[in-house]
Amino acid sequence: MPTPTDDELIQRWRSEPAPLLPLLHAFHDRDGHLTDDALRAVAKGLRMPLADLFGTVTFYHHFARTPPGQRAPRVCDGPVCRLRGCDALLRALPDATPMPCAGRCDAPIPVLRGAELLVGTTAGGAFGAQGDERGWPPPEAFLRLEPSPLPPPYPGAAGDGSGECVFAEIRTPGRATLAGYRATGGYEALTAARSPSEIIDVITQSGLAGRGGAGFPTGRKWQAVADAPGDPKTIVCNADEGEPGCFKDRALMDHDPHALIEGMAIAARATGATRGFIYLRYEYPDTMVILERAIAEAKTAGLLDGFALCVRRGAGAYVCGEETSLLNSLEGKHPFPRNRPPYPVTHGYEDKPTVVNNVETLCAVAPILRHGATWYRTLGLGDHAGTKVISLSGDVVRPGNYEVPIGLPLRTLLDEWAGGPGPGRSVQAVTMAGLSGGLLGAERLDVTLDEPCLRSHGSFLGAGGIMVFDDTRDMVAVAHEAMAFFAHESCGKCFPCRIGTQRLSERLSPGPGGSGPTELDPWTTEVVDIGDAMKATSACGLGTAAPLITDSLLKYFPEQVARHLAARKA
Amino acid sequence: MNQPIQTPAPSTLAAVMEMDGQEVSFTPGETIYEVSQRMGRQVPTLCYDDRLDPFGGCRLCVVEVEGLRNPVASCTTKATPGMKVHTKTPTLERHRKTLLELVVSENPKATIDPLRGSASQELVQLRTRYGVTGERFAGHHSGQSRTDDANPFILRDYDQCISCYRCVRVCAEQEGDYAISVRGRGFETKITTEFDGLLQDSACTFCGQCVQTCPTGALADRKAMRAQADPEPIAATRSVCPYCGVGCSVDLLSKGDKLVGIRPARDGGANLGALCVKGQFAFDFVQHEDRLRTPLVRGDDGTLRPASWDEALDRAAAGFAKALHDHGRHSTYAIASGRAPHESAYAIQKLIRATSGTNYVDNCSRA
Numbered sequence: 001m002p003t004p005t006d007d008e009l010i011q012r013w014r015s016e017p018a019p020l021l022p023l024l025h026a027f028h029d030r031d032g033h034l035t036d037d038a039l040r041a042v043a044k045g046l047r048m049p050l051a052d053l054f055g056t057v058t059f060y061h062h063f064a065r066t067p068p069g070q071r072a073p074r075v076c077d078g079p080v081c082r083l084r085g086c087d088a089l090l091r092a093l094p095d096a097t098p099m100p101c102a103g104r105c106d107a108p109i110p111v112l113r114g115a116e117l118l119v120g121t122t123a124g125g126a127f128g129a130q131g132d133e134r135g136w137p138p139p140e141a142f143l144r145l146e147p148s149p150l151p152p153p154y155p156g157a158a159g160d161g162s163g164e165c166v167f168a169e170i171r172t173p174g175r176a177t178l179a180g181y182r183a184t185g186g187y188e189a190l191t192a193a194r195s196p197s198e199i200i201d202v203i204t205q206s207g208l209a210g211r212g213g214a215g216f217p218t219g220r221k222w223q224a225v226a227d228a229p230g231d232p233k234t235i236v237c238n239a240d241e242g243e244p245g246c247f248k249d250r251a252l253m254d255h256d257p258h259a260l261i262e263g264m265a266i267a268a269r270a271t272g273a274t275r276g277f278i279y280l281r282y283e284y285p286d287t288m289v290i291l292e293r294a295i296a297e298a299k300t301a302g303l304l305d306g307f308a309l310c311v312r313r314g315a316g317a318y319v320c321g322e323e324t325s326l327l328n329s330l331e332g333k334h335p336f337p338r339n340r341p342p343y344p345v346t347h348g349y350e351d352k353p354t355v356v357n358n359v360e361t362l363c364a365v366a367p368i369l370r371h372g373a374t375w376y377r378t379l380g381l382g383d384h385a386g387t388k389v390i391s392l393s394g395d396v397v398r399p400g401n402y403e404v405p406i407g408l409p410l411r412t413l414l415d416e417w418a419g420g421p422g423p424g425r426s427v428q429a430v431t432m433a434g435l436s437g438g439l440l441g442a443e444r445l446d447v448t449l450d451e452p453c454l455r456s457h458g459s460f461l462g463a464g465g466i467m468v469f470d471d472t473r474d475m476v477a478v479a480h481e482a483m484a485f486f487a488h489e490s491c492g493k494c495f496p497c498r499i500g501t502q503r504l505s506e507r508l509s510p511g512p513g514g515s516g517p518t519e520l521d522p523w524t525t526e527v528v529d530i531g532d533a534m535k536a537t538s539a540c541g542l543g544t545a546a547p548l549i550t551d552s553l554l555k556y557f558p559e560q561v562a563r564h565l566a567a568r569k570a
Numbered sequence: 571m572n573q574p575i576q577t578p579a580p581s582t583l584a585a586v587m588e589m590d591g592q593e594v595s596f597t598p599g600e601t602i603y604e605v606s607q608r609m610g611r612q613v614p615t616l617c618y619d620d621r622l623d624p625f626g627g628c629r630l631c632v633v634e635v636e637g638l639r640n641p642v643a644s645c646t647t648k649a650t651p652g653m654k655v656h657t658k659t660p661t662l663e664r665h666r667k668t669l670l671e672l673v674v675s676e677n678p679k680a681t682i683d684p685l686r687g688s689a690s691q692e693l694v695q696l697r698t699r700y701g702v703t704g705e706r707f708a709g710h711h712s713g714q715s716r717t718d719d720a721n722p723f724i725l726r727d728y729d730q731c732i733s734c735y736r737c738v739r740v741c742a743e744q745e746g747d748y749a750i751s752v753r754g755r756g757f758e759t760k761i762t763t764e765f766d767g768l769l770q771d772s773a774c775t776f777c778g779q780c781v782q783t784c785p786t787g788a789l790a791d792r793k794a795m796r797a798q799a800d801p802e803p804i805a806a807t808r809s810v811c812p813y814c815g816v817g818c819s820v821d822l823l824s825k826g827d828k829l830v831g832i833r834p835a836r837d838g839g840a841n842l843g844a845l846c847v848k849g850q851f852a853f854d855f856v857q858h859e860d861r862l863r864t865p866l867v868r869g870d871d872g873t874l875r876p877a878s879w880d881e882a883l884d885r886a887a888a889g890f891a892k893a894l895h896d897h898g899r900h901s902t903y904a905i906a907s908g909r910a911p912h913e914s915a916y917a918i919q920k921l922i923r924a925t926s927g928t929n930y931v932d933n934c935s936r937a
Contacts, residue, residue: 055751339646492759502757
């Protein structure tokens with residue numbers, strides 16, 4: 001196929017919905033980076049101010065502006081990949097640069113190179129002594145193509161396979177195909193003759209709430225969009241899964257893409273929406289192929305009539321998982337979060353009523369309609385309705401995605417389901433909500449996995465990422481990497497987050513990047529004051545969540561903080 | 571005697587809220603910040619410019635709303651009936667001070683010359699009001715001044731930049747130029763043009779709007795700054811820009827008897843704070859050494875020579891008189907310069923109308 005010209009690329013995309021990101025990707029894929037000429041052509045083609053376009057492109061860390069750009073490897077240096085030797089991989093791969101957690105903590109270490117997602121390993125003697133670069137094999141010796149893992153077999157009580165909702169069928173071979181999906185009742189919920197209000201009633205009664213972490217009741221959101229004046233309405237699936245330690249949406253989309261598509265089509269019917277987007281994070285190129293194939297299959301089968309659904313690929317920005325940043329990103333604007341109110345249910349994509357739901361939420365819709373609201377409600381323990389997928393990773397024997405009944409004791413998940421921290425080790429801390437919920441120390445592992453319990457301890461379940469750190473780990477270092485991540489991903493719109501994440505990161509830094517007091521009392525006062533202002537005044541969840549890292553560090557690991565400061569002083 | 575009965579429009583009937591325990595009515599659509607301004611509250615802010623869409627960036631204007639867990643930015647939150655708002659509590663003041671301390675940790679300069687721009691004292695004033703010393707939150711600075719941008723009008727002293735983006739927003743929302751934008755993200759955000767170049771290579775028209783809205787003097791009026799060292803106090807004289815027919819109100823800044831700068835007037839009916847490159851920066855001719863200091867008349871050989879006012883005026887009068895005598899009243903025509911003061915423009919039209927009896931008079935500002 002001949003290389004497409006600028007004009008051909010612009011003609012291909014300019015009349016498509018949400019054209020900016022796919023058009024930039026088309027140039028990026030063609031040239032390996034975004035040249036000045038490419039940006040001039042895009043600005044002209046889409047009639048955008050060039051300065052705006054330039055600024056917006058620089059917001060996304062995967063858009064390269066210079067060679068080797070996209071063709072150079074990007075190695076995940078998320079919290080778990082650091083435990084697995086990403087530093088060695090970064091040294092071993094020519095031109096490699098680090099990227100934040102790429103959502104493969106159950107089978108690390110993800111490496112993006114060109115259009116490919118590879119998995120790198122430093123295990124099995126591929127490397128000599130750490131830091132010794134002599135005699136390293138070529139990159140291909142420790143990079144391989146490997147599909148993302150399925151969730152482990154359901155570890156609940158024997159014969160209790162019914163405890164799952166979104167994972168109930170995911171392990172069935174062929175599930176990702178239309179035929180495989182339909183074999184166990186797929187698309188029956190969509191084709192069943194239910195009125196929009198019947199659909200919304202069932203979803204409301206089921207207690208399904210936003211599984212991306214915000215926990216807003218799904219039925220109420222759909223009702224608000226159905227009631228809101230203005231057309232066309234839109235269903236947006238938030239598949240930006242950027243939270244470190246979260247990889248559940250990837251598993252759902254890779255192995256059960258039709259469940260998501262059916263959920264979106266049902267949401268469209270319930271709300272009267274005629275267009276839909278799956279906003280997929282850049283780091284999941286394989287998933288993009290799977291989703292586009294599945295959408296084509298569903299379209300051909302006539303299942304998406306009247307619902308124009310397409311996938312849009314992000315370009316590397318954690319904050320685009322925040323729904324209003326995501327909407328701005330889709331619209332080709334600078335991805336700052338919007339001020340709310342108004343909310344997306346009335347003023348979403350292109351200021352029209354819009355549902356923004358997480359992948360897991362949408363995947364739960366069809367099973368709930370098939371099995372009923374009561375079935376879903378009673379999957380939870382006690383008063384809690386339903387299930388939550390937990391992405392469990394780090395120092396546990398069996399990392400992976402586990403669909404737990406809401407209210408499950410954390411200890412059960414850690415020790416019984418995932419095999420504990422390994423022989424001779426104990427759990428020192430876990431993170432909650434990926435990194436956003438901060439840390440829970442060993443003495444707090446008696447919590448149950450539900451928001452009321454976790455919030456009472458100053459944390460939250462959020463998107464359901466839990467990273468485990470055993471007793472050999474340096475928790476100040478973990479906290480520093482977490483805060484450096486938040487600083488890297490802060491959008492720069494609001495002062496408390498933009499400066500606060502940076503200052504907290506500097507205070508946790510062991511090396512020359514550090515600054516701030518070295519005495520414990522003034523250090524603590526500064527860190528607490530910054531954190532309090534961030535929690536109270538930040539414009540979005542990034543800034544309000546980041547200080548939970550320092551709060552929990554001070555709460556559970558004061559002696560490690562003291563050691564950190566003593567070392568800095570020395 | 572019948573009193574006229576004033577019935578409020580139905581939509582405003584319930585538009586009453588409470589601010590710091592005091593009932594206050596509001597116009598639907600008004601933000602809490604706007605109400606607080608009317609009520610004379612001193613709610614601090616750094617990213618607010620009443621001509622621009624509310625942004626919610628600096629978070630200094632947060633207020634407590636009863637029933638809400640977290641404070642809200644008053645600039646982006648609309649007043650609603652029954653809302654109970656507190657604009658100044660110990661907790662809010664503590665957070666505001668922390669936020670200012672964070673800002674000052676990046677932008678430590680304690681004094682900024684007011685010649686830099688209309689809004690240039692905003693951060694300095696808040697710093698004083700909250701007693702921020704700059705001792706806390708030491709760390710890296712993100713600002714990078716563009717010393718390479720040698721344009722004669724706008725100093726890009728980004729070491730003072732606090733990333734409030736008022737410059738970017740005024741350029742887009744007020745001017746429609748979209749010459750500058752935000753590069754990168756987080757702590758590393760920078761104000762940029764396309765491809766991070768010089769203003770002269772961008773869509774910038776040097777209107778100076780960014781300078782006048784900048785709350786720290788990071789963007790500064792290079793022409794006015796030439797007079798920074800002059801000891802006299804700055805005086806402002808309201809006038810109207812003579813350059814074109816729009817009639818933009820300006821404040822002429824002077825030190826002693828020297829014109830040092832020109833600023834758009836925010837309350838100017840025609841311009842509401844806007845001005846163009848000529849109106850703001852093109853005033854050097856006023857005190858230029860090449861200006862005529864004495865009348866000149868042309869000798870018989872065609873060259874100009876200095877003359878007394880009497881001689882020059884006699885010569886001019888004679889010329890006018892001859893033209894009128896030989897060719898009638900429409901044989902004369904006067905055009906006044908946009909660089910002349912309004913008083914001169916008035917005088918010239920008076921002269922031509924009264925002495926020649928014609929309306930053949932014009933001004934280059936009309937074009």
